[in-house]
Amino acid sequence: MVLRGVWGAGREGTGVTSLYLHVPFCFHKCHYCDFYSIVDKQDRQGVFTDRLLRELGALAEFAGPLETVFVGGGTPTLLRVELWERVLGAMRERFKFAEGCEFTVECNPETATPELFQVLQAGGVNRVSIGAQSFESRHLKTLERWHDPAKVFRAVELARGAGIERQSLDLIWGVPGQTLGEWESDLRTALSAGTTHLSCYSLTYEQGTAMTARLNRGEFVKTDEDVDADMFERTLEVLRGAGLERYEVSNFARPGDECRHNLVYWRQGDWLAAGPSASGHVAGWRWKNVARLDDWIGFDDGGFAPVMDVEEVEPRRNLRERIMTGLRIVEGVEVERAVLDAGARGGELRRVAGLNVERGLMVERGGRWALTDRGFMVGDAVAAEMMRVV
Ligand code: SF4
Secondary structure: OEHHHHHHOOOOOOOEEEEEEEEOEOOOOOOOOOOOOEOOOOOOHHHHHHHHHHHHHHHHOOEEEEEEEEEEEOOHHHOOHHHHHHHHHHHHHHOOEEEEEEEEEEEOHHHOOHHHHHHHHHOOOOEEEEEEEOOOHHHHHHHOOOOOOHHHHHHHHHHHHHOOOEEEEEEEEOOOOOOHHHHHHHHHHHHHOOOOEEEEEEOOOOOOOHHHHHHHOOOOOOOOHHHHHHHHHHHHHHHHHOOOEEEEOOEEEOOOOOOHHHHHHHOOOOEEEEOOOOEEEEOOEEEEEOOOHHHHHHOOEOOEOEEEEEEEOOHHHHHHHHHHHHHHEOOOEEHHHHHHHOHHHHHHHHHHHHHHHHOOOEEEEOOEEEEOHHHHHOHHHHHHHHHHHO
16 A cells, blocks of 8 residues: 555645654564564665655655654664764755754664764754663663663763753663662662653563563563552652653653653644654554565655555544543643534543542643543553543
């Protein structure tokens, strides 16, 4: 299936202001990972870049001045410096960038070099999201992450030295064997790097990952639910104490340092997407590029990638998804619009929301339903209850 024929025709000039790029290469596969990433033994970085530039060329006609760009993976910083120069140069040629555009690149601490960061900064990158995951080598080993924890600090310093203003760190909690004290220590160590944005993810056991297979083989046990809940609460205490507020279930920032690109996703905004397995969403339509690298490289319709799962989301499902993603963010879901879109079920939606307010799981403020701290601990269940109504 081709994006141009299904969605793109006649939509040139749509003026989409966010763009996601997926770089699929990784050193090796981390055991908990279910992203599309490959350990490339054939050195396809060059052909990948050629193909990416063609896709960017095709997508440019749908873009307005870019407000946010996010390069994720995989390990984007594994892409060779000279290829980064080509990608960034092509983006400058083909896209306009809005003043203050937030341009993030995900970074593996092992791959940070002064040269790379200087090239990124010169190309407009002003934010790096560094995969720290843990500062305990033992836990990194469990996750099959191989970097030296000290490299995280070095990556932060290199980013600052190169003039990349914002650095975010990713951490994972609930690693088998991790104690509450160790988790708190990870949080404090991350803060000591001077970061103003932290993403703290609970370890999840996705189907088909090596981590899940090891769990099923009894190699370790899952973190106890109570410990997990304590870790969640301790995260809030420690980060709030340092002036970072939660703005999404797993994301914390100093006010003003929120990741604007991810907010576009959670607010169900529009974004274009390039690279294998990248998903896009524009004007109620969404699609996903095919994931397999060779399929994505080998198919080229005027630069457009082969896509799958192209659909115009029907209104009821759109509302359900709006509830799900809206409750993930602290700003919550717009009440009147949700009730209106729920039609005959609007009254019932209000009633169920009211019950959650009574239980202290949600508040209604500023015309929006939003989860409380307690509500965030059972956020999936609250969202599911409300989604069932509509
Ligand atoms: S580095 Fe990231 S994308 Fe690559 S395998 Fe590990 S978790 Fe997955």
